[in-house]
Amino acid sequence: MSTRLPAVTVVGSINLDIIATTDRLPTAGETVGGGVLQQQPGGKGANQAAAATRLGASARIVGAVGNDASGRLMVASLSGAGVDTTDVTVLDGDATGTALIVVDRDGENQIVVCPGANSGFSLGGVAFGPDETVLCQLEVDLPVVMEAARQASGFFVINAAPAMDLPAELLERCDLVIVNETEYELIPALAAAKLVAVTYGKDGSAMFEHGRRVAEAPASSVTVANTIGAGDAFCAALVLALRSGHDYSTALAVANAVGADAVGDASSQPALARLEEYVATVAAVEVAAL
Template identity: 45%
Template structure:
């Protein structure tokens, strides 16, 4: 199974604190960690660890942060030959605060991610494609338009996209807040729409009709960062593997649940054996 991901690459700076700050509040007593991240990179590594052969199209800066941001993908075999180095812009950085229950707040400085242009894309994208919305929208829509096969769009962070893009996607993945932002427009195409609901699981729709749903296995969550990206990588792998909708949702929910049991985005991503073991428990 070959998958192309067009998406963001970041270095995550994660502060684990006793509580998340309210507006204007300072919270002390945190511990700091650095992890590779970015929705595109996370989803690429998630799919790779679940059994796909993945190539990533993206951009990093000419700095030491790029080495950290790419390290785990290099270790697990994601093809990074189409990741370009920008000499002017820095590698993207996400500033993440996490509380003891795994809830988080995230602020992203996009850096080189915002300089990924349609010119960096191939004329045709032959493999199944995964995109998100952390790159310039023009580039994301160009990638979808050049894809000749299966397309999954994780419409996060939510922003207006074209009707043509929504209709082209075979699979759209959003959380509840994003689903509310897009409303009925999500369901006008012929593809599947999955709405994730955190610890309550996920639902799949086809033309506005709910066709399947699943809840994740019980786990002790410590950091939800990356759980949604684990879900996206897993649901794409499951659907390309030919799983039925409910089975695919269960597989993806288990992957997301496992990711929430570990700190960091990419370090938390599970292998296929781990997901299958959790489902069999």
């Protein structure tokens, strides 16, 4: 088993998150007052790249921002987290992507994404090495994800969110697909995929091979502050744990622990411990259970 974490290249979205925190989420046509407003770095791609570096991996991101103050802030934030931003394109004609988010007191959220520059970039000039793990999501245009799948020769992963129908060519190329339980139901073709990790919130996570449940791990109990970045932290941790040689059950347990830390942090790009610390904690729990 490798003690050195693999290099990860994230092809994905970079957003400014504008978050309103309220006691409860509004219903259709309703106005809810008393909210608290904040802005912070976000986007599924950026969140996953930042999580990977905080877990101790070498990570770069391929994406785009607008030539605006928000874009400069997002790139500076990623660089500050240790992410290689060399392949972030600055587009003059588009605004930086923005996510409008409402979060209630229990951490549940509603999100509207305005993609902006995330819809305007290509992979021209970007190369992937054979030892790189490539991690994509679906907040960028599908043709970009398809091109990444064709170019990448190493381990290729998609976090299939937001849910959409995926071309057969793409699913066949995926070494791993990561989704939550709702996305798993919305993408029937995943039942035939070679390897799919599914998260179930407080009920933990499971791994499926060609639709057969082959491993699972319970969730950690935690006080919820914000669920926005938890799934992204889970994705980064699961990929790193699997690529480090851990078995499915251990990798899921480690990713669950990382996701629990993320849920307890109000940031979309939360502070995290090194992956080996989560691995050690999981191992200690397993020993105690014997």
